[in-house]
Amino acid sequence: xxxxxxxxxxxxxxxxxxxxxxxxxxxxxxxxxxxLKRLLADLSASISETKMELTxxxxxxxxxxxxxxxxxxxxxxxxxxxxxGDAYYKTLDGRPFGQPYCSYCWxxxxxLFHLHNKILVRDSRICPHCKNEYQAVRTPFLExxxxx
Numbered sequence: 001x002x003x004x005x006x007x008x009x010x011x012x013x014x015x016x017x018x019x020x021x022x023x024x025x026x027x028x029x030x031x032x033x034x035x036l037k038r039l040l041a042d043l044s045a046s047i048s049e050t051k052m053e054l055t056x057x058x059x060x061x062x063x064x065x066x067x068x069x070x071x072x073x074x075x076x077x078x079x080x081x082x083x084x085g086d087a088y089y090k091t092l093d094g095r096p097f098g099q100p101y102c103s104y105c106w107x108x109x110x111x112l113f114h115l116h117n118k119i120l121v122r123d124s125r126i127c128p129h130c131k132n133e134y135q136a137v138r139t140p141f142l143e144x145x146x147x148x
Contacts, residue, residue, distance in 0.1 A: 005056030013053050017046035074110035081106070085138035087115060092144050100139040102127035115139050 002008040020043040024031070031039065081088045087100030102113045105127060115125040115134060125134045 004053065005060045006053075007057065010050060010053045010057055013046055013050040017043055017050065020046060071110070077112065078110075084142070085140070086134045087139040088112075089142055095144075097142045097144040099141055100125070100134075102130060102132060102134075104130050104132050 002012060020039050024036075024039055027035075077090075080091055081101070082091050082094075082096045083089075083103065084096045085100075087103055088106050089096030089100060090098050100115045102115055105111045105113045111129065113127050113129040115127055117136070118124040118126045118133065123136045125136050125139050126132070127134075
């Protein structure tokens with residue numbers, strides 16, 4: 001049996017339903033009541049299993065769609081980000097500006113997470129995702145007008 005949530009798993013369950021239909025057809029539609037009940041129960045089970053596999057497959061497809069969207073966004077941002085100090089920044093006219101993004105998360109997973117000021121610590125910033133800490137002096141907020 002194939003892994004659950006795959007096209008081949010769906011096809012296998014549909015083949016089971018097709019086998020039941022063939023058995024009914026090959027009998028010339030003249031079946032004893034108990035045999036008919038058994039075949040209909042098998043058919044119902046195959047259809048239920050197919051529905052379950054389709055639901056699992058839909059989940060897999062949605063995960064892949066989300067990953068494709070994330071990868072597309074990363075590709076779009078790749079040209080619009082610039083590293084300065086220990087962080088990445090969006091660019092304006094080719095110069096970095098705004099809030100800093102975690103360099104570790106961007107370089108490892110192409111995910112953008114703004115660095116936050118660490119509570120009660122003035123000279124430190126932290127990534128909310130990976131928990132890496134950065135010196136605030138190396139990850140400043142850059143105003144667009146003051147970009148050097």
